[in-house]
Amino acid sequence: MAHDDDTQALDRAYQPSPGLGVAVSDPAQNPGLPHHRERMTDKDPKAEKAAVRTVYTLFYLSLAGSIWAVAAYMLFPIESGALIDIRYNNLFIGLGIALALLAIGLGAIHWSKALMSDKEFIEYRHPTRGRDSTRAASLKAFADANEESGFGRRVMIRNSMIAAVVASIVPGVTLFRGLAPFSTEEDPEAGDPVALLKQTMWDKGVKLVRDPDGTPIRAADVTLGSAVHVIPEGLNELGHEGGLLEEKAKAIVLLMRLRPEQLIESDDRKDWSYDGIVAYSKVCTHVGCPVALYEQQTHHLLCPCHQSQFDVTEHAKVIFGPAARPLPQLPIMVDDEGYLVAQSDFHEPVGPSFWERH
Template sequence: MAHDDDSQALERAYQPSPGLGVAVSDPVQNPGLPPHRERMTDKDPKAEKRAARTVYTLFYLSLAGSIWAVAAYMLFPIEDESLLSIRYNNLFIGIGIAFALLCLGIGAIHWSKALMSDKEHIEMRHPTRGTDSTRDAAIEAFADANEESGFGRRTMIRNSLLAALVASIIPGVTLFRGLAPHNNAGGNPIAGDPVALLQQTMWETGQRLVRDPDGTPIRAADVTLGSAFHVIPENLSTLSHSDGYLEEKAKAIVLMMRLRPEQLIETEERKDWSYDGIVAYSKVCTHVGCPVALYEQQTHHLLCPCHQSQFDVTDQAKVIFGPAARPLPQLPITVDDEGYLVARDGFNEPVGPSFWERH
């Protein structure tokens, strides 16, 4: 009897008090789906045909935009020295690619909204098994999707979409042509050979190191401990912009620093490449060619700001961090009779990125 009294007391304790205003409601009912509204393309065959024409017209316009981007690359060659041609090259190629992708995207969206199946479907959850029935169901699902989208039977839309997708890749592939040097009219034997072009700079024996950009020669005595100089070859000033000044400077730029001689780790063959702790390395990063222009005086590290490759100045500019694949090429230096820093020779390897074949 005592047990029954306790049970009744617990039931009364868990019942809501009338003064609290708590009401017991029924479970939330499933409201169901809203009434289906048919699209105009579902009710009017003419509207459906107009929508189909719009979709494949957009896809063909995308195809035309991709072709125009390739044509613009040829009509306005970036290899010309004309600044106007370079601007037109960037402008019209960009317009062509943007137009192609815009038409492709709008066409795909209009297709999905106006022509693909607009009916609601309920997919029951079930365990995933790799059985024959599961594979058969997957095949059936693909078949249903093909039927609902009309991909198989709407040949104009399908063909125009495939053509636009294939053509959208072509401008990007075409632009890779501009990465490689081209043969010139002068019959230069190294034209078209990137390894030879990047190895041949304006540095040569006896060429003075001068400040960039004013061209002031640099005395070894003026290079203080811990300092860094942006350096170009003196003979670079003889070139005009039309003679390839920028191209030659891009290959020949050098960063020169002074450390204590005992801090340098040098191989036997490179003992005479430095002068009293002064070393010079190419500024062109061996990853993708960005200028390595950030020098950390305390750690003696060179940092590339593009992708954070780091090079150890004390140890032949070896890579200590980042995606660069090889050390920065070192420029052998010494001094002339007047105490000015000069190059012993040019670089003994091609400068720049490491994705070309090198011998």
Template sequence: MAHEEDALEHERASWKPSPGLAVAVPDPVQNPGLPPHRARMTDKDPAAMTRAVRTVYTLFYLSLAGSIWATAAYMLFPIESGRIVDIRNNNLFIGLGIGLALLALGLGAIHWSKAVMSDKEFIEPRHATRGRDATREGAVQAFRDANEESGFGRRTAIRGSLIAAVAASILPGITLFRGLAPHSDKSTEEGALAGDPVALLKQTMWKEGERLAHDPSGEPIRAADVTLGSAVHVIPESLAELGHSEGYLEEKAKAIVLLMRLLPEDLPAEHNNLDWAYDGIVAYSKVCTHVGCPVALYEQQTHHLLCPCHQSQFDVSRSAAVIFGPAARPLPQLPITVDAEGYLVAKSDFTEPVGPSFWERH
């Protein structure tokens, strides 16, 4: 079989056409060229061109109005009150303004390119790129031609409306940055500002003698009932007595605590304030110091607390120090002890602001 295959291969290699035999050679693919140019209505009718130009700059001015409205909505519907309706209106009307601004700007640019700009096809031959004077002059001429074809230089209404719309489109974004700035209100006493995060987040409902209670039942917690390795969600007893009245959620968001019990030997004195713990029981703010998510995942073998939002980890055996993630500081600790009846009580409020770090904090 191998000898037969070698013979066939040799025969194919040595074959040559007979002198009188014609061999068909396919023709190369011909360049079909550009299709015939199809004139648009705006190319044939000056009135149609006028209407198209008017539509373009109307859309650009509509975009301008949307940007201005989004900026105004930020001030007309402030979210500082904290009311749900104000927050809803703020998000709704700012979003509608920004959406209108970007949609109208995009539609105007598309209509301009399709109906007003020159759409004649042309062939641009390739050539080597050189930094010669002729090349630079050609580039300048290309910009001149583009300006002529687009009508940017001649059509002042389109040019002016486009520049105004693009410039105004960044205003809502700049305005929203105002929400990151500190707010001040001189209505509080002793120089504390009502809008100051330090004052707002440093004072919670915890006070000396305040009993620790289960969340949400409000049942006080006995130290003897806290088992080793457990993690209990805690609120002040007086907060539970308020019920879901005005301001309940705001106070709970600041005062929520996670209570854990470790072996006393797992709390080395060099890394912990043992005066703030009771028989291995410690209490830390449940509000992550990164952006305020609830830190509720406790690993009892390693004594680590995990924030599920951005994976910050805190070591409970070392005063809730940050061991991983973007959080910048430990969780604030609530000093606790027991009363005469064996119930866990707070020794004081937190000694530092709870919640995320911020630039006003010293």
């Protein structure tokens, strides 16, 4: 009986209050398309012509930006090493490329908003079938798009856009040419990347000095577990005009000290280290990033760009990542005064592995 009373109370609680009705509306109706408001370029032929001039002027401005980027590359050669050339090279090439890409974007947006058809339409979904009628409809869709955009009949806009897009690629192609200098009659190997990367400033008796202050390094001062950034003695004296940046990019070295018993050395390299001290090129053999992250406990070197890892205990062999070969090892020894010096140059080219190597 108590259960029936509770049920009746719940029923009363959920009954609508007197005077409150529940309205049942009809299904939502399609409101249709909003009222179309014509643009000035649709109503005024002068405004349309002005918009056309604006669009192809922007495309020609993009073309001028691409040409200027190439000209700046030639006017301010970064290979000269002069600080003013390096600054202006980066500044003016960047401004030229930025202008080229920005003008293409603005021109395309203005074209679509001011000149292309802006009439709203509904495209109903239907099953896709490969019949002749479907193909004909597809061709008609391309023809309609061409008519609405004006691509086929607006010759100035079309040609200027094509010229701007093609020219925007030229600065990038031009910059790639600077990756290696030209060969000359005096130096036929100047354009050969293998020859360029095989010879560095390291030679027999060249002292290992700290980067960047150039302080010579005594073997006794290299502590266990340390990693020292090293350059060859005399590098800083070259200056920018003498090719300091180019030589440093090839000759940078990382010096580490382990316990001698931790080193796993092949017979032909046992004398390349000194009392657990080893020296390896800092230039990653993947794409040339500086390998400068040393983990003392695992004795691993990490390249921060693409996470290649090298095992310092075993000739810096690759243990992880996209690098294709170990880091080149610099043979070292100690002179009569206790300073670390090179036994010779690297025995192989430094840097990335994608060039042919002999």
